[in-house]
Amino acid sequence: MRIGELAERTGASRRLLRYYEEQKLISPGRSDNGYREYAEFHVGRVMQIKGLLDAGLPTRIIRQILPCLDQPRSIYFDDLTPEMVAILEREHDHLTQRIDCLTRNRDSIAEYLETVRRMKTQGAPIDRAA
Amino acid sequence: MRIGELAERTGASRRLLRYYEEQKLISPGRSDNGYREYAEFHVGRVMQIKGLLDAGLPTRIIRQILPCLDQPRSIYFDDLTPEMVAILEREHDHLTQRIDCLTRNRDSIAEYLETVRRMKTQGAPIDRAA
DNA sequence: TCCGACCCTCACATCGATGTGAAGGTCAAA
DNA sequence: TTTGACCTTCACATCGATGTGAGGGTCGGA
Numbered sequence: 001m002r003i004g005e006l007a008e009r010t011g012a013s014r015r016l017l018r019y020y021e022e023q024k025l026i027s028p029g030r031s032d033n034g035y036r037e038y039a040e041f042h043v044g045r046v047m048q049i050k051g052l053l054d055a056g057l058p059t060r061i062i063r064q065i066l067p068c069l070d071q072p073r074s075i076y077f078d079d080l081t082p083e084m085v086a087i088l089e090r091e092h093d094h095l096t097q098r099i100d101c102l103t104r105n106r107d108s109i110a111e112y113l114e115t116v117r118r119m120k121t122q123g124a125p126i127d128r129a130a
Numbered sequence: 131m132r133i134g135e136l137a138e139r140t141g142a143s144r145r146l147l148r149y150y151e152e153q154k155l156i157s158p159g160r161s162d163n164g165y166r167e168y169a170e171f172h173v174g175r176v177m178q179i180k181g182l183l184d185a186g187l188p189t190r191i192i193r194q195i196l197p198c199l200d201q202p203r204s205i206y207f208d209d210l211t212p213e214m215v216a217i218l219e220r221e222h223d224h225l226t227q228r229i230d231c232l233t234r235n236r237d238s239i240a241e242y243l244e245t246v247r248r249m250k251t252q253g254a255p256i257d258r259a260a
Numbered sequence: 261t262c263c264g265a266c267c268c269t270c271a272c273a274t275c276g277a278t279g280t281g282a283a284g285g286t287c288a289a290a
Numbered sequence: 291t292t293t294g295a296c297c298t299t300c301a302c303a304t305c306g307a308t309g310t311g312a313g314g315g316t317c318g319g320a
Contacts, residue, residue, distance in 0.1 A: 004266065014267090015309065033316055035267055051231035056186030058306070069238040077249050085246065088239055095236040099229055101181035106225040108199040109218050116215065119207050134296065144297090145279065163286055165297055188276070261320100268315065278304080285298065290291100 003028075006038045010046040017046065023059040025049050025066065056098065065091055133158075136168045140176040147176065153189040155179050155196065186228065195221055 007014045020026050021036075026045055028036040048069070052062050064087055067075040075084075137144045150156050151166075156175055158166040178199070182192050194217055197205040205214075 002267075013308075016307080018269095019307075033267075035316085048231075048235070051228075052235060053307080054186055055228045055232050056184055060306095065235070065239060068242045069235060073242075077246055080246060085243065088243055092236055092239045092243065095232050095239070098181075098185045099232050099236065101178075102185050102225050102229050102232070105178070105182060105195070105199060106222055106229065109195060109222045109225070112198045112203075113215070113218055113222065116207055116210060132297075143278075146277080148299095149277075163297080165286085183277080190276095263318105263320085265318090266316080268313100270312090272310085272312105274309070275307090277306095280301100280303075282300085282302105283298100286296080288293105288295090290293085 001038050001040075003036050003038070006042060006046065009043050010050065012046055012050060020046070020049055020059075024063055025059060061091060064088075131168050131170075131172075133166050133168070136172060136176065139173050140180065142176055142180060150176070150179055150189075154193055155189060191221060194218075 001009075003014050003017055006012075007017060010017075012020075017026070017036075021028065026038075026042060026049070028038045028042065031037050049062060049066075053059070064084075067073075068088060131139075133144050133147055136142075137147060140147075142150075147156070147166075151158065156168075156172060156179070158168045158172065161167050179192060179196075183189070194214075197203075198218060
């Protein structure tokens with residue numbers, strides 16, 4: 001498929017798809033006239049990139065971990081340097097930190113909304129500051 | 131405490147602490163000479179802001195949800211508009227999406243590292259692409 | 261044949277989160 | 291009293307993720 005269709009199906013602008021390519025996050029083929037040619041799997045790939053980007057990871061890191069998230073693997077274990085393992089371990093821990101932070105705050109919001117809803121049905125304000 | 135100590139204890143630069151204030155994420159007092167005065171609780175608050183920022187939330191959103199994450203509450207239920215509830219619900223869902231995305235990718239990394247480790251002890255490469 | 265809807269590259273603009281530095285005030289200790 | 295380590299505001303710089311638009315090629319259908 002060409003860039004327009006991929007843009008429509010992923011919600012990423014054409015500009016952004018070209019940017020992801022420049023950042024080496026995706027590598028579409030080219031047809032004779034120079035148009036980018038995307039395969040079906042690029043849809044999921046772009047969604048994944050968008051998700052990680054939205055979650056605060058820079059393209060630099062995404063580029064590093066992406067090849068390890070594929071099934072089948074595009075990085076073979078033989079090629080894996082100790083440095084790369086270290087990067088992955090660091091990013092794994094970093095992701096866990098982010099997840100914990102987000103989870104804590106999400107749960108606080110949930111709890112707050114829960115209280116608000118109880119409030120509405122019972123109609124009595126509570127002063128939790130006391 | 132003054133800005134220097136807070137910066138040291140939180141790892142946020144002085145510049146950034148002033149920026150958070152400008153963005154209305156924190157409101158330190160002022161001493162007679164004009165110096166910002168931070169309280170103990172600001173340490174945790176700044177850590178929380180840093181975490182959310184690092185997780186990809188913009189200050190605009192953090193500002194909206196922060197008052198609801200406090201215990202005691204700084205927003206009382208009476209003040210809570212339906213719009214605010216809608217914002218919180220939207221952000222709650224958005225956070226859940228981010229968490230899911232990060233969790234999926236973290237688990238992929240973990241699984242990959244796990245395989246790498248099994249590899250090392252057993253010494254035989256596996257071709258999962260087959 | 262030519263128009264409209266695609267595509268290309270290139271480059272400058274914007275926005276949010278930061279860094280950096282200038283010009284100057286406060287204050288404690290030598 | 292002066293020096294050094296703080297603090298203030300202001301403003302410009304940078305970096306990454308995006309938008310926008312110019313100038314131009316491709317191609318299918320009226």
